[in-house]
Amino acid sequence: MKNQPIKLSLLAACCSLAFGANAASTLFTNVDVFNGKDNKLYKNHHVLVVDNLISEVSASPIDAGDATVIDGKGKTLMPGLIEGHGHLLLNGGTLNDHENNRTLEELAARATVMANAAFQSGFTTWRDAGGLNTGLRKTIDSGMLEGPRLYTSGAFIGPTGSHADFSNLTTPNQHINGMQTAMGRNNVSVNTDSISEIKSAARMNFKQGNSQIKIMSSGGVASSFDPWQLNAMSAEEIAAAVEIADAYGSYVMSHAYSKKAIMRNLDAGVKSIEHGFMFDAEIAKKMKEKGAYITTNMTAFSPYLATIPAINDNPASKIKAESAQKAFKDYIKNVNEYQPKWGFHTDCVGGQEACIKQTDHTIYLAGKELGNFFALKGLTSVNGELVKLSGVMDPYPQAALGVVEKGAFADLLLVDGNPLEDLSVIGANEKWFDAEPRDVALDTIKVIMKDGKVYKNTL
Ligand SMILES: [Zn+2]
Known part of the structure; x- marks a missing residue:
């Protein structure tokens, strides 16, 4: 088995230190958005997360003050x-x-x-x-x-x-x-x-x-x-x-x-x-x-x-x-x-x-x-x-889940590719039991955010 739980927990500790708790704002720039509902990507968008919620999704640049900026470089931002x-x-x-x-x-x-x-x-x-x-x-x-x-x-x-x-x-x-x-x-x-x-x-x-x-x-x-x-x-x-x-x-x-x-x-x-x-x-x-x-x-x-x-x-x-x-x-x-x-x-x-x-x-x-x-x-x-x-x-009654839209929980993935065209970017595999064991962390998922907190960022 390729997974190494100890390494993962070390990574978690490092990321928690690096990105802090979910009180800050994060601005995703230059992302193509799959919003969970529409059969299209919203090209070259910007998404602002404040605390644990999505506060803005925009085709125009967003001025977010001292928010942490994640330059998506044209990758796809989608719901967790x-x-x-x-x-x-x-x-x-x-x-x-x-x-x-x-x-x-x-x-x-x-x-x-x-x-x-x-x-x-x-x-x-x-x-x-x-x-x-x-x-x-x-x-x-x-x-x-x-x-x-x-x-x-x-x-x-x-x-x-x-x-x-x-x-x-x-x-x-x-x-x-x-x-x-x-x-x-x-x-x-x-x-x-x-x-x-x-x-x-x-x-x-x-x-x-x-x-x-x-x-x-x-x-x-x-x-x-x-x-x-x-x-x-x-x-x-x-x-x-x-x-x-x-x-x-x-x-x-x-x-x-x-x-x-x-x-x-x-x-x-x-x-x-x-x-x-x-x-x-x-x-x-x-x-x-x-x-x-x-x-x-x-x-x-x-x-x-x-x-x-x-x-x-x-x-x-x-x-x-x-x-x-x-x-x-x-x-x-x-x-x-x-x-x-x-x-x-x-x-x-x-x-x-x-x-x-x-x-x-x-x-x-x-x-x-x-x-x-x-x-x-x-x-x-x-x-x-x-x-x-x-x-x-509902243990999480504050906001919607599974969508990228204003007011929803900031549970987001930044993935390398367009999932509408190719589901392998979120792991899809034609093989089942005979598939090669893969690392627990999927390479194609570059950022994982939950509740406004960044848990993974390999950009
Ligand atoms: Zn069952």
Whole structure:
């Protein structure tokens, strides 16, 4: 592995000293701006950051007094990337391995490395889709650790035998004998089999300060007990999660593969459909009516899918993956036709090197199948809207994310090249497992700013 965490933390210390805290102003001159929303670059612009916000975007030079000037030399200034669906706490091995062989200490320590790797790859915001609670966010926001802003879901919520079930086949039912799984006790994943248990689990997640709720309303591929076709949660059960999220002024994101599960979720008021592989005309119409979003792991359409160790080493998962790939064949055509509010989503549960490769390959697939502009919107402005659905529970309520515009958070990347033409400037790679391991810090990203503070500048 090429990464050297010690070097990175030394670099961080040096940059913190060199650039100071986020009280100063920074002026980017001579940059081409991708604003996260428009399919064009605004050529030769100037962008002023005051404190932690973008205060001006202009085609004319800006007089910014004693602001620190970064001469962009014609490079592209774009919003920091936003991961729509990741799992920092599930960082290597199978779900069963997490349950049986990993202490929370190990998972948490590795999560800090994963957060830093995502950040060095340009992700300044990360929506965590289950498992992670708020401790890592507090640590990053305190300045002790470099990483993205975190929108966490707390424990996955799903019934016994569902995609959220990390127990063994021999594990007694928790209701007979308390919380029987390590993952349950640590609020990583809880099995909920009644309306009151769902409400209780959702309340526990919000109590922890998590920003949204993640439910497992259908089966999945990389888990032990559930066919992907399973409609795991009833309409009433989904509605119970939505009721609590509503009560907290937030929303529910729901793992949903089958059409039946997707429609049930939308009818119940779920705002974020995760995976959503059976997306079609009827779902598109309902999503529009309901103001809902979809985020999808494009690696489901990768020719390399069958070579994933987590799937390949498990014969049941392998069979599931093959039948799922066949059933989901119209997804790409339908997304291109109906253009839903689509968020980028990697969903890696591997270690650092594996997740860097998976993210790079996912960016490539999103661009190839849905177009570079669509992929970039999903990585910036659309995911920026999506995380803001957390409303009252938003840990960063002050400003918008995922856009380069006046008043938005100054979460910015200066990249060497035009991402609308070539996504490799933000890491896209046609290769997946056989890709050359790369440095954690992407060479093509010259500047990383988060919350108005410069964390990297290799200009
Ligand atoms: Zn996931």
